[in-house]
Amino acid sequence: MFLMIESKIKEALLKNSQSFLGVDISSCPIQFQKTRKDVDGDITLVVFPFVKILKCSPKDAGDKIGDFLDHEIPEIKKTEAINGFLNISLSDTVWLNEIEKIYGNPSFGFSNKNSKELIMVEYSSPNTNKPLHLGHLRNIFLGDSVSEILKANGHKVVKTQIINDRGIHICKSMLAWKKFAPLNKHEEKETPNNTGIKGDKFVGKYYVEFEKHLKVETELILKQWDKHNFEDFDKSLVKNVLEIKATEKTDKLIELARNSTSLMQEAKQLLILWEARDPEVYLLWETMNAWVYNGFEKTYEKMGVNFDKYYYESQTYEQGKEVVSKGLNKRVFFKKQDGSIWINLEEDGLDNKLLLRSDGTSVYMTQDIGTALDRFHDFPEMQGMIYTVGNEQDYHFNVLFLILKKLGYSWAQNCHHLSYGMVDLPTGKMKSREGTVVDADDLMNEVINKAAETTKERGHLDSMTKLDKEDLFKTIGLGGLKYYLLKVDPKKRMMFNPDESIELTGNTGPFIQYTYARILSLINKGKFEFQAVHSEPILSEEKEVIKHLIEFPNVISESAKNLSPAIIANYLYELVKLYNHFYQSIPILKEKNEDKKSFRLAMSSSVANAIENGLKLLGIKAPEKM
RNA sequence: GGCCCCGUGGCGCAACUGAAUAGCGCAUCAGAUUUCGGCUCUGAGGGUUACAGGUUUGAAUCCUGUCGGGGUCACCA
Incomplete structure (x- = not known):
């Protein structure tokens, strides 16, 4: 919850605590949370932290603070202290004002574009010998979504991948x-x-x-x-x-x-x-790689994913050797008798790590150091990097970032490993030897076909052209797939159930898309002008939606901080459920009072806008009809 | 074996990073509709948050130990 009123209360408390409580409370955390559903109130102030310095019971502390706030803040309707919690009820105008602000702001939830520094996000990074599979899908959707989330928070973003084209x-x-x-x-x-x-x-x-x-x-x-x-x-x-x-x-x-x-x-x-560089071999290599890239491009296009910059291992694998000599001079690294070069990380609780083989060739770590430097050279204004790579490489990235720090690169502290868990099937782990690998193209096609089947049965597609329909099936199928893979906390290993991934009810992408399409149909129906007008008293079903809606900007910044699209996915699902509850129990177009009708439409429109913006951050399109 | 991650109703996932009686979806059972698009909504049953201690006014969340699952410990990438 993030409201103007919260900072207002905070300020009032800090300013006047000496006069009405007799002590200075600036050392205590002032903590707000949502009020429990079964208790009266809108926001709740946790009073436990004050109890110690006030030297009274939680109930008394709550009462004292409540009395003060009742008089001090006009927007507060009433307060009630229960246990260590002060439940505060706000007047309707607070909520109505919020909707007025949100409605008509198409970029609701997003920060100003390019207001923050440049960050590079690496993801996908396939091996050219193996077609993309389910594991890559999680990687790609994650990386792409995180890129969009960072943009929504005002960052400039370069999407990149490093292609393993050598060896x-x-x-x-x-x-x-x-x-x-x-x-x-x-x-x-x-x-x-x-x-x-x-x-x-x-x-x-x-x-x-x-x-x-x-x-x-x-x-x-x-x-x-x-x-x-x-x-x-x-x-x-x-x-x-x-x-x-x-x-x-x-x-x-x-x-x-x-x-x-x-x-x-x-x-x-x-x-x-x-x-x-034997010419014949090199030509063959280039030819076959071109085939692969062509195939990958088709897959990316279907996914709706693209990259700003490509790095190829064949071009970067020699890099990093220079850094090694620099590190030797700085005595960050040391040389063994056989000529191999190492770093000792025992002080940091890690092992010795090889950086250059005795024959002078570089290893994975050396390449990664070189590539990192290369990238900062290409984008001098860049402030940080995010590597979307599976958690089996946690150790590797710990070492990489540590080495970069020891080499004295200040940006090293802004390098993050977006580590995600493996995707399991209900039958267990995916194993290429046992042929249980789920191919990315096959899966996307399957999901799109399924979407076509169910949508044809129940959809509102009569007025659509064939092309529009195909587009829609893709939107729904891929929406379901992306949502399924993104709704789980990236850090966690997850289960992929092919049957569930194409479900349309419950916590799914299409469920959210459907709600969006229904709101749009509602708004288009009357084709009349409406605006966010004040309409009191506000109903609890309405208030619940608004309360949740205003958290959206906060959710976007949280998801950026945690590099977790799952936060947005879960938020959207909650929003949609609250809206459906409202929609089911309260008339909108049938409402006779024009102000109320107009207000409810404005609120619905605000919800639709938030859904559209939120889905966009997950790489999912919001269809007008389905 | 060392180090890292994870154990939440039958299954799959949440819990605003320490707050009130742990939420939701699937599945099961019972209901709502002269529809604003039912791909909707309401309700019921189902939990000692792996186990045992500890810290705290307060623990699924932090600390210690045990058990279970996974990952990683290459002059592979």
Whole structure:
């Protein structure tokens, strides 16, 4: 709750406590909260904190303060002290004034644009070998929503991602395509273009293909080893194998066999060629990446998500080495005898961490340091960064931010890891090996089709064109999906139930969208002018809606502070429920008194506006009809 | 094993960061409508907030321990 009247009461108390209580209370917290539903009152002052210095019972303290406020503040109708709580009833005009302010303010809840510093938000950041799945959806919706929430709070935002386009895994799908792609009747290798397969799916297919062949070859080798047939292998390897066999560590043995396959050797060879910028390999790499990006773009477009700036690991992986030498000079880092470079974080309760391999190549951490510097170089006015990455990397980001701080970058304290929990299925964890991964494209299509089915049955679509309808089904389907994934506190691991995600009742996106569409229909119906006029007495159903409505700006800033769209989602749901309760029990268009009718319409319109603004922050559209 | 996160009605989630009798949705049962768009609304049953201590006027929330679930501890990214 955030009202002008609260600060007014606060001020009055602080100013006059000496005269009417005999003591100075400025050391006590002045705390307001919502009044319980079953008690009379609008806002409640918690008086417990005063009891100690007033040296009286909570009841007496409440009575004293209540008496004072009754006389001092004209907007207060009455006060009542129960236990340690002072329940304050406000006059109707307080609420009516609030609606007057809210109504007709289209950007209600939002701060002034670009009034605050620039922040970069990183999210999505996929691996180019694997099509996007349900886990990415949570990541992407979260990152995108948080970006919008920060904007609504006045920040400038750069949305970005870092694409993992380099390394041995890419070489695997490149190799598989080279070796195994079939020719079509024109003697051409199959491509996304000549097969019609979406680019990211196409490349993903060859990654799986590689793993399949690799498995076969690995098993052959293991069998050979079992029979002590070591003819094809060099001596040092054989020695290694025998040692591991003695320890019976099968995992390690399999790992060794995998690395001994000709396929793996070829893939490694490709990586070396790539790093040497071999023209043929590089061209293949660029071609296949282009396929993937094309596929990803289609998915992002369907999601209604976009990015301002892309970073590619292939361009940043060498960065950070410079920082390492700087860190060495500052003695933040140290060098081991073999030439590898480390940082000792034991004082901070963490371990030693490697920053540069003995062969001089960089690791993940080094790259991330380099990328961070790169970004601050690209956007000098930037004040902070938010990394949307799963919570399995909590440790990594703790270390990263700590290193940046130790290197003396002041902005490091404004770097946050937006850490989110895994998405589980009712059947358990998603596992690619068991084929239980939910594909992002498939899921979106399913949800949109379902929305089409139910909306056709019950909707008000007669006047709509085919294109409009398709758009609407997308709005509803994706709205449901986004809401489902965003309504849960990001930090928490969550359960994704495919059946529930397409439900339309209960705490769902479409439920909120429906209420919005109904209000708009209400307002359009009469097509007459109305304004926020005063209408007393105000009914409790109305007051409940208004009370909740005025919290909206506060909710938006809370959600930014906590980097949590869930706060907005839950707020909207509550607002919609309160409004539906009002709608069900109080006539609006049928009301004969013009002032009351006008007031209720203005209030409804304000609610619709808040819904639209709130949904926008979740990346969800509010349909006029559905 | 060390470190980090999490345990809230059958299931899925809330609780304004310490406040009054712990809310909501699904599911179950019982009701409301000559509709302002029923994808709505009202009501009922269902809880010792994993367990045991502690701090506090006040604990789901903070501290300690136990149990259970997950993550992480690579010269992978």
